[in-house]
Amino acid sequence: MQIAEPLQRAIDELNKLPTIGRKTALRLALYILKSKEENVTTLTNALLALKTDLRFCNTCHNISIDEECEICKSTRRDKSVLCVVEEPSDVIAIEKSNEFNGVYHVLGGVLSPLSGKGTDDLNIDSLVKRVEHSDIRELILALNPDTEGETTALYLARLFKNSNLNISRIARGLPVGGDLEFADQATIGRAFIGRIKVE
Amino acid sequence: MQIAEPLQRAIDELNKLPTIGRKTALRLALYILKSKEENVTTLTNALLALKTDLRFCNTCHNISIDEECEICKSTRRDKSVLCVVEEPSDVIAIEKSNEFNGVYHVLGGVLSPLSGKGTDDLNIDSLVKRVEHSDIRELILALNPDTEGETTALYLARLFKNSNLNISRIARGLPVGGDLEFADQATIGRAFIGRIKVE
Numbered sequence: 001m002q003i004a005e006p007l008q009r010a011i012d013e014l015n016k017l018p019t020i021g022r023k024t025a026l027r028l029a030l031y032i033l034k035s036k037e038e039n040v041t042t043l044t045n046a047l048l049a050l051k052t053d054l055r056f057c058n059t060c061h062n063i064s065i066d067e068e069c070e071i072c073k074s075t076r077r078d079k080s081v082l083c084v085v086e087e088p089s090d091v092i093a094i095e096k097s098n099e100f101n102g103v104y105h106v107l108g109g110v111l112s113p114l115s116g117k118g119t120d121d122l123n124i125d126s127l128v129k130r131v132e133h134s135d136i137r138e139l140i141l142a143l144n145p146d147t148e149g150e151t152t153a154l155y156l157a158r159l160f161k162n163s164n165l166n167i168s169r170i171a172r173g174l175p176v177g178g179d180l181e182f183a184d185q186a187t188i189g190r191a192f193i194g195r196i197k198v199e
Numbered sequence: 200m201q202i203a204e205p206l207q208r209a210i211d212e213l214n215k216l217p218t219i220g221r222k223t224a225l226r227l228a229l230y231i232l233k234s235k236e237e238n239v240t241t242l243t244n245a246l247l248a249l250k251t252d253l254r255f256c257n258t259c260h261n262i263s264i265d266e267e268c269e270i271c272k273s274t275r276r277d278k279s280v281l282c283v284v285e286e287p288s289d290v291i292a293i294e295k296s297n298e299f300n301g302v303y304h305v306l307g308g309v310l311s312p313l314s315g316k317g318t319d320d321l322n323i324d325s326l327v328k329r330v331e332h333s334d335i336r337e338l339i340l341a342l343n344p345d346t347e348g349e350t351t352a353l354y355l356a357r358l359f360k361n362s363n364l365n366i367s368r369i370a371r372g373l374p375v376g377g378d379l380e381f382a383d384q385a386t387i388g389r390a391f392i393g394r395i396k397v398e
Binding site: 002003004005006007009010012013014016017018019020024026027028029030031032033035037039040041042043044046047048049050051053054063064065070087088089092 | 201202203204205206208209211212213215216217218219223225226227228229230231232234236238239240241242243245246247248249250252253262263264269286287288291
């Protein structure tokens with residue numbers, strides 16, 4: 001038996017999404033097929049609104065409704081501290097921690113020669129302009145602790161070496177609630193190098 | 200920071216789908232936000248088409264484009280053997296095995312007093328009429344080997360006890376490629392009860 005064409009098409013489209021394999025795509029398609037029509041249109045309208053109602057902030061490239069995002073517009077944020085992240089999802093994660101009150105700059109990825117991503121593909125030009133034209137004192141590099149994140153952090157640190165910026169990177173070490181016994185060597189190594197003196 | 204309303208709405212809607220947790224919903228929403236607009240409309244159109252272009256077969260309740268599904272319409276299928284399954288996804292799974300050339304009857308679920316699903320909520324009436332009005336010789340109950348599937352199979356077996364139908368259930372035992380060491384007791388028990396004589 002051939003799977004009915006509209007079902008096959010929906011499976012193929014869902015399968016293109018990250019984390020959705022063919023079995024999950026089939027399950028989702030059958031679930032949607034059984035849902036009420038109004039629920040399906042609510043879902044599809046919400047997905048379409050992502051493209052029509054949202055844009056990227058002109059200043060920091062984070063997700064935004066207006067030309068400038070809520071964080072850049074806010075008067076309560078410390079504009080002298082700039083946190084550089086890879087993706088908008090990192091902004092959401094950091095905001096959830098409630099530990100940072102500065103502003104962000106979303107690179108839109110990391111340097112990755114293998115996937116052909118160079119400096120021109122990231123929002124680095126606008127970062128340089130921002131640093132030049134505003135009162136930024138401190139640059140916090142909050143990139144993922146993998147090879148590409150490390151490379152990008154190194155590149156940015158060198159790029160701003162001659163500026164008066166205070167450049168730092170977020171700490172690597174054991175995750176809170178983590179178990180030393182099960183931590184990998186690199187993490188334990190980093191935790192030792194980054195040890196903090198007990199006062 | 201509040202997550203922008205359109206993004207939050209998309210996350211909420213995606214989160215309603217089975218197997219999609221909040222983190223996956225966020226990841227999918229951000230992926231869609233970054234996709235080309237034409238790719239998003241292709242996806243949403245494919246999802247909407249599930250409701251507009253598909254229906255359930257009048258005879259067997261399987262997914263269908265027309266009033267009767269491809270399997271019921273086919274002249275190459277053995278209409279005297281009827282396989283009873285829970286959901287359309289089971290039809291797809293059985294068809295993939297290429298082991299069955301009869302026709303199907305999709306119950307649309309199983310008897311489940313706890314979730315308030317009784318005989319009236321399943322396609323049992325139409326099954327009884329089908330058995331009465333067509334030349335069905337054999338009924339194969341291919342329900343899931345869980346409590347509710349067993350209960351439903353027992354109910355159907357009793358319902359057709361006085362008919363001349365040859366009623367069978369698909370075999371339970373060790374899955375092909377499975378490991379006896381790791382099989383659960385119930386499966387091993389069933390495999391022993393259902394042992395087949397070596398000729």
